[in-house]
Amino acid sequence: MAKSPYYSSKVILITGGAQGIGRGLAQAFALEHGHVVITDLDWDAGADAMAWLKKQHLAVEFMPCDVSKEQQVQQLMNKIRQQHGHLDVLINNAGIAAPPRKPLAQVTVEEFDQVLSVNLRGPFLCAKYALPLLEKGTNPTILNITSTRAFMSEPDTFGYTAAKGGLESLTHSLAISLAPQRVRVNAIAPGWIETGPWQQEGKKTVPHHSKEDKEQHPVGRVGTPEDIAEAALFLCSDKAGFITGQSLVIDGGMTVKMIYHE
Template sequence: MRLQGKTAIVTGGASGFGAGIVRKFIAEGARVLVADINTEGAEAFAGELGNNAVAQTVDVADTISVEAMTDAALGAFGSIDILVNNAGITHERGPLEEITEEEFDRVLAVNAKSVFLTARTIIPHMKERGSGAVLNVASTAAVSPRPMLNWYNASKGWMVTATKTMAVELAPAGIRVNALAPVAGETPLLKKFMGEDTPEMRAAFLATIPIGRFSDPEDMGNAACYLCSDEASMVTGVVLEVDGGRCI
């Protein structure tokens, strides 16, 4: 029960890595706001998890929606101890000059602007309390980029730098900020990362991961639990690679 008594918001919490983080947090004693643009998915998942999970619809790229999410968490829990910026998207694989401006804007809005928006609404609350933990879900794409996903790579690189600068600025306020860098996993984004989901593409992708498998939601949940728990009270500004050796 490493998160006993803690409250958390997990964006993109209804599926994929976010769902793995939510499950682990609940198992470790936290109360969690499952925030997702998929209202039906968030409500179904929260209902499955019981009284310690609350569903909330959110578009993390929209100011009003993020403010409503924050108000919902404070209304349900009274405080926010942990923020996990997990929601993310990518564009279709392709040469960097062929990605449309609309795709670029959407990727940067969801992957980068969202961190700015949640910081504006939630960090002041954490400062008032003198404590908090923020976890940004980046990617191995930020550390070891793959071709044909250029602007997605860049958005995750932005998140790594944001994590470090937030950590430096917020440490005196008692707020820790870290990031996870997973390799691709069995999530809705996997097909876009590979271009096509075939046995041959999976084999080629897995050949780049020394441990020989994709990241899974449980891997992410375990790593997130540590970084957001008091066990990591001396850890801030870290980008933890959960990648089976992909970035070595």
């Protein structure tokens, strides 16, 4: 008898799932027969993602939510409880990079706090209120999407870098703290991932990468959401059952390449 796909009975919640890496993750888990719930603050992007995924005959739902707001996260988890009764995979992908790069003296406290509230408080709130649902799931896992910015910086990206560094630390803290509830927690730290084709229909762009763009990656190309999704499918499966508290860097080797200026 053929074995059922691993994710066929699983409920997967992907925050920030309407565009970019999140949309790629939603497609990948749905193609593996998981029941995917995507949440996003952008209603239009959510509706667009739903239409795109349903054209592929994939099982998806859209539940709008601002993950930085405690009450909205509570309402989201209550809705999942009412409709599904459990949760097997939580992927904390939602994040913002605003404001654009600014010198330190020009960054407002409000701007700094906004990035931390979405990128760091959001995953904390989602983990907190998803835990009772995960405890009812099968081989429950949390996957945090961080960034190589947690380990290296471009100038003037204070809030984003700080939030992603905090999310790396939150990952191993959750892994140790939730081990008694048998919840595994890991992270993926993407490098340069081209998301232009994975946006809302009216925002899609055709990527163009120069020879220099490609050659700064030892693998010879820029990354794609599929690269992240393939690793996520593994880390959230029972094949990764002995892996927790870890962060997998997926950046085509960029962060280990030394660059000298002659």
